[in-house]
Amino acid sequence: MNKKSVKDVDLKGKRVFCRVDFNVPMKDGQVTDETRIRAALPTIQYLMDQGAKVILASHLGRPKGSVVEEMRLTPVAKRLSELLGKDVQKTDEAYGESVKSQIGTLNEGEVLLLENVRFYPGEEKNDSELAKAFAELADVYVNDAFGAAHRAHASTEGIAHHLPAVSGLLMEKELDVLGKALSNPERPFTAIIGGAKVKDKIGVIENLLEKVDNLIIGGGLAYTFVKAQGHEIGQSLLEEDKIDLAKSFIQKAEEKGVKFYMPIDAVVADEFSETANTKVVSIEEIPSDWQSLDIGPKTAELYSGVIKESKLVIWNGPMGVFEMEKFAGGTKAVAEALAESQGTYSVIGGGDSAAAVEKFNLADKMSHISTGGGASLEFMEGKALPGVVALNDK
Ligand SMILES: Nc1ncnc2c1ncn2[C@@H]1O[C@H](COP(=O)(O)OP(=O)(O)O)[C@@H](O)[C@H]1O
Numbered sequence: 001m002n003k004k005s006v007k008d009v010d011l012k013g014k015r016v017f018c019r020v021d022f023n024v025p026m027k028d029g030q031v032t033d034e035t036r037i038r039a040a041l042p043t044i045q046y047l048m049d050q051g052a053k054v055i056l057a058s059h060l061g062r063p064k065g066s067v068v069e070e071m072r073l074t075p076v077a078k079r080l081s082e083l084l085g086k087d088v089q090k091t092d093e094a095y096g097e098s099v100k101s102q103i104g105t106l107n108e109g110e111v112l113l114l115e116n117v118r119f120y121p122g123e124e125k126n127d128s129e130l131a132k133a134f135a136e137l138a139d140v141y142v143n144d145a146f147g148a149a150h151r152a153h154a155s156t157e158g159i160a161h162h163l164p165a166v167s168g169l170l171m172e173k174e175l176d177v178l179g180k181a182l183s184n185p186e187r188p189f190t191a192i193i194g195g196a197k198v199k200d201k202i203g204v205i206e207n208l209l210e211k212v213d214n215l216i217i218g219g220g221l222a223y224t225f226v227k228a229q230g231h232e233i234g235q236s237l238l239e240e241d242k243i244d245l246a247k248s249f250i251q252k253a254e255e256k257g258v259k260f261y262m263p264i265d266a267v268v269a270d271e272f273s274e275t276a277n278t279k280v281v282s283i284e285e286i287p288s289d290w291q292s293l294d295i296g297p298k299t300a301e302l303y304s305g306v307i308k309e310s311k312l313v314i315w316n317g318p319m320g321v322f323e324m325e326k327f328a329g330g331t332k333a334v335a336e337a338l339a340e341s342q343g344t345y346s347v348i349g350g351g352d353s354a355a356a357v358e359k360f361n362l363a364d365k366m367s368h369i370s371t372g373g374g375a376s377l378e379f380m381e382g383k384a385l386p387g388v389v390a391l392n393d394k
């Protein structure tokens with residue numbers, strides 16, 4: 001990476017404003033998935049070991065610029081403190097005089113977590129006054145919030161213009177893995193694209209078609225492609241206005257010599273429900289009043305074979321409605337193929353694919369699970385991430 005990291009600056013005795021992504025799911029005031037907190041620990045520990053005074057900042061949820069009690073970061077501070085085995089102070093605000101004086105009491109190696117930065121309207125507007133107010137709290141800025149790197153906000157982008165600005169270790173790792181995959185991939189290189197809508201994946205399909213050897217399509221968006229091939233898809237998800245685009249992707253793949261894989265069979269249901277009647281049909285035989293909610297077993301076998309022959313696989317989006325047991329088989333088969341394939345470097349692009357891999361207890365079998373859904377998608381689209389662009393060059 002051409003951006004400076006925490007390893008490139010002197011941190012001893014410095015007040016370090018470290019933006020993390022602690023946007024974690026919570027229920028009844030408890031953190032229910034601490035993956036993102038754990039992912040930030042190496043950077044926090046590194047800053048502590050270097051003798052920095054660590055000021056952590058994060059958003060939680062979408063409070064839209066005002067204080068929402070359930071979106072305070074207090075439970076996160078508690079969990080972080082348990083994970084670090086060390087007291088973590090927590091402020092009730094994210095900038096200002098009282099926050100400054102609390103920071104003044106920090107000793108080297110101590111940690112403080114600011115209140116949710118999205119309680120202030122200036123955060124999402126990338127207001128320069130708010131960015132300056134954050135910057136006044138510290139001597140150095142570290143961005144370790146890969147999951148929020150696609151947002152140009154005051155604590156992710158604006159602040160970087162007012163302090164020495166470097167990446168954290170998680171940010172560096174995410175960019176290294178995804179960057180290498182896209183610029184210098186081991187081959188055969190396969191992308192698996194699933195999820196609900198073609199509309200959300202246009203950019204990523206366009207960009208990856210330039211780079212991959214195999215492109216596998218699954219999930220709800222596959223049926224617009226199936227329709228584009230002239231098959232009837234019953235009540236399955238269809239984006240009518242994307243049929244021509246789907247056709248052009250299939251044609252482009254052919255021109256580029258990219259193997260384009262689409263479902264050959266489907267698990268169809270008579271309604272969108274866990275209790276629906278289901279059956280497996282070939283892709284040409286989806287009944288007109290049924291809908292496909294998962295890839296079928298033959299497709300799963302086909303896709304698993306391609307995965308096992310690949311050196312590198314990037315996966316974004318589930319193959320079916322994996323939240324319902326009856327339609328989880330295809331997503332599970334893909335996750336298992338990745339887990340079993342020793343010689344395949346597997347990159348899971350955050351969001352629902354990461355949730356699925358967790359659900360099937362296969363997370364530790366994957367080579368890299370990104371902590372950013374939207375961020376990794378934008379990266380795979382080839383877009384620059386504002387939170388990264390703003391950091392100091394090496
Ligand atoms: N065949 C299908 N029909 C309807 N919905 C589907 C189908 N396959 C997958 N989905 C749904 O797509 C959603 C995930 O889509 P999306 O948000 O685009 O994925 P990601 O978060 O990985 O980018 C899941 O909630 C899943 O239930």
Ligand SMILES: O=C(OP(=O)(O)O)[C@H](O)COP(=O)(O)O
Nearest residue numbers: 021023147148151372373374375
């Ligand atoms: O959870 C996040 O996004 P993700 O679900 O796309 O990974 C990030 O914390 C960004 O949050 P946002 O989409 O409210 O800006």
